[in-house]
Amino acid sequence: MQLDLAPSAAPEQRRDSIDPAATLGLLMAAALAITPEYASAATPPDGTLVGIKYLDYLDYSQEGDRMRVSAPLLYLSAPLSDAMAMEASATVDSMSGASPEFHNTLSGASKRGIHDRRTAADAKLRRYFERSNFAVGIAHSDENDYRSNAANLEGQWLSANQNTTLTVGLGYSDDHISSENQPKLHETRHTRSVLAGLTQVLSPDDILQSNLSYSDGDGYFSDPYKALDKRPASRHQLAWLTRYNHYFTPLDAALHLDYRYYRDSWNVRSHTLQASWHQDIGSWSVIPSLRYYSQSAASFYSDRFPPAKFGTLYSADHRLGAFGALTLGVKLAKIIATDLVIDIQAEFYQQRSSWKLGGEGSPSLQPMSARIIMIGLNKTFR
Template structure:
């Protein structure tokens, strides 16, 4: 095999199937515009009873505006229905009629390229019956002269307003900000490595307004470290994708996520990708299994929300896709998800009720 010059490493890696698309961001505006549609259907259940379901169509447009600018827009609509977790009904005063809500979210991003640098500015908004969010972001990327190393610096902020239909905490607000520092490195024509560090802080209303006894701290700081590695295996014409994510915050939650996927071309434009994700987290310091902790007093910091409990989770997935030619591509994805207290190393929350979920999604895209 002839020696590959350092300057051609990135170009060589980008040509390998399934290797670089999700790690290496574009270093110039797209040569062709693309429009994509994704339909998703999600359902979860608990203790033998179906709980929540959601259907989510999403659209994405990516195109060049001139020779040095790219424009990206996303639009999504969620339709959510179902019931609260079984053991929260009395605590929340839920009527038993369940939840029926709709959410519309969208974002736009402009990216301007300057030689070895790019500046991206974005705006996002989300609205539902009892919640509204507005966000803005800025991202600067710099490539080394050989284009094999990318440094990323990002800033983001959001303002949220909560207006629950039960009248509790109406008009409450939350303000959040994040800083991102990232490094993407082409290690060889077959390997890519990416590491991101995120620091964030939020202030305001974090409690669940539909559970009157739920009261959480009004500040939350978090740190996230994520490492991803993609490697092309020539004997199988396939790529291995590995990822690790660590999260911690001032609520005493520490979480790890490990993920592996295998992208395998099948010929005639077809590909398949099985994957497996494992997740584990510790409980927030103020989480207690319902109904109440010993010595609890009205107005004390407390939550029985199982998202703040200690548990482990497994999520196997399978994706199948095809490049149909003429710029058309499609894929079908299935993911199963299960949470259990016993799947956390050490021990999980004793009163944690396991949860199961599944999600189907179908995507179609066209370049033109």
């Protein structure tokens, strides 16, 4: 269960933008690509799954390549008994490049590029009962100027006919922020999250899932690497995600449709609409996808630098501006032996201010492009 509520194209706290998602978001996507989309609420997995993925991210603009992230990820899911299971993942990612000089105190005036390394790991223990399960999880992430510790609780209840699953989750994170160009900066941020979700089997060919999540954060949200950046000391976030899957028996294929609405106390509003086609062809699976994203600007975002009045709430961070984006992706997977699957996935992202839903976006935002490539190998031991 993921309790991160940040807009998918506007990560809150990184040294620099690596849209369409921060490194953690990219790695979460890689981990979720390994695990089943709809896991059973009543029984542990029937084997030990070991997954290895490698992610390569590059974003670029008219001036050339800007930011690159490389990250291997290891995932493990295993039954411990007839009623217990565990899952864990770990990664070490490296980020390098030259961020935009616009309003950036690290690579702008100082002419320094960005080099960072992050280690992260999480683990979850799950206990199964006749028609329910409960899990407790922890996570840790550490880099030069950012450290995060998190914990979450989750419960799932399955109806008597096994067609309905109710999910409730609680999460808490404790973040510590510092800065390479401000040695005296030592700030904290605390976030509390809650999630409620319902998965309903509508027919042998149809599944509907809907999740509502809320997050309440307080502490330091400003970006110490952007000049004069000053953001509110709290952020309240609400997200609603709905997924519908339909299986076409004659085609041996499935259509997945996702819609996500997000809003927060900074006046950011976003819409995400995604469609993917899952086609099996013998031992191959082919999954093309298309995603559209649109967000409004934060109330304190401004294209003007410096701000009209110093010391007031202000940010020129383009991740808080208004824009739209399109992502075209394709994933190929092949069964190469019993319980052994290899896959490769590519996504291509384009962002424009003029693509914002319902009107023009922030005028100063330059077009931005990105591509993501993931290669994975999954093995189940029974």
